[in-house]
Amino acid sequence: MTDLEAGREALLDHVEALIAQRGGVSITLAELAAAAGMSPANLYRFFENKEALYEAVAERWFAPKVRAMEEVLASDLPIRQKFYAFYARRLGMICDDYARDPALFRSYLELGQQHIEIVRGFIDLADHFLAELIAEAIAEGYFPGLEIDSAVSLVNLMLQTFCDPELVVMLIHSVSEEKLAIVVDTIFDGLRGDRPSNVRRLTRAAR
Amino acid sequence: MTDLEAGREALLDHVEALIAQRGGVSITLAELAAAAGMSPANLYRFFENKEALYEAVAERWFAPKVRAMEEVLASDLPIRQKFYAFYARRLGMICDDYARDPALFRSYLELGQQHIEIVRGFIDLADHFLAELIAEAIAEGYFPGLEIDSAVSLVNLMLQTFCDPELVVMLIHSVSEEKLAIVVDTIFDGLRGDRPSNVRRLTRAAR
Known part of the structure; x- marks a missing residue:
């Protein structure tokens, strides 16, 4: 697994934790960045946009x-x-x-x-x-x-x-x-x- | 059809019109009475409660x-x-x-x-x-x-x-x-x- 892939996997764990907390409500990239303790600019390296995030989910x-x-x-x-x-x-x-x-x-x-x-x-x-x-x-x-x-x-x-x-x-x-x-x-x-x-x-x- | 049945049928037409207008939102007996130009007390003769209304629908x-x-x-x-x-x-x-x-x-x-x-x-x-x-x-x-x-x-x-x-x-x-x-x-x-x-x-x- 590349660093990029490992980073994406770790972020997807955060997404799952957010889904488990909040139910089936769409999560914004800003919310995910906050949950992962990451700047939005840094998050952007892993997921270009919300669409890319949901495709990964x-x-x-x-x-x-x-x-x-x-x-x-x-x-x-x-x-x-x-x-x-x-x-x-x-x-x-x-x-x-x-x-x-x-x-x-x-x-x-x-x-x-x-x-x-x-x-x-x-x-x-x-x-x-x-x-x-x-x-x-x-x-x-x-x-x-x-x-x-x-x-x-x-x-x-x-x-x-x-x-x-x-x-x-x-x-x-x-x-x-x-x-x-x-x-x-x-x-x-x-x-x-x-x-x-x-x-x-x-x-x-x-x- | 008895008068009671005919009255219920006419009220159910009003219910359908309300559903067509507002979508799948529950209708209260007060709203139905207003739509049918009927007092809530009078409506009560046809449907005892909301449950009875939805059973009829x-x-x-x-x-x-x-x-x-x-x-x-x-x-x-x-x-x-x-x-x-x-x-x-x-x-x-x-x-x-x-x-x-x-x-x-x-x-x-x-x-x-x-x-x-x-x-x-x-x-x-x-x-x-x-x-x-x-x-x-x-x-x-x-x-x-x-x-x-x-x-x-x-x-x-x-x-x-x-x-x-x-x-x-x-x-x-x-x-x-x-x-x-x-x-x-x-x-x-x-x-x-x-x-x-x-x-x-x-x-x-x-x-």
């Missing part, structure tokens, strides 16, 4: 989740296990983070809502990884008749409650690894687009 | 959805169609309500968050209806090996994005009747609890 929050997704993608697990692990590792992290300090976790969620354009970048990255997994599954014959994009959208809709931190926290007593495993099996055994939906066909006939 | 918002669920349950559609219609009718209503007046819709969502104990009653009712549908499906051989409660929980997790108004609005460009039909087919074709999950078995073996 988000980066630190998402980094272990991104690393887990990358590790799973690079692994040689069979596709169904890979898919499960892709969600289970993040679910485990979210539940652990929340259990460690529920108030701090909620403050991060509030900050995320205030900086949705930064969060969006990480959601897009997760979608990109998911598309890779789904392409691998389709190549093995799963999800017959579905394009990658449609399958990504359908899987996101079905698994949103297991990976959106906001929803996981809302449903914390309902989600579990066991249920995730059953849902992943349901998707691998049941999701297809190669025949007109039974439901739609019969619903239309009934009209 | 929620009741009016949920009534068409509850009616749709009841109609679907009482219909003689095949179970898969029934299940689809149970969600599709509410999804259609939510999308229509939102399209008619997005700001008003968001204000109702905010009010719902502030009166979560009232909303909870309607969520429990929907769960109760869902349990009936799932019992019917299990009796026909679907979801082998799953208890009704487990199946309700799993189905709720997979279909949350198609029925929670907050999520539907967040994902309005992603959800559709077509996707709902595919997800319902996925659940009917793939959801089961009668063998150890493929995923868990292999994940455990890999540890």
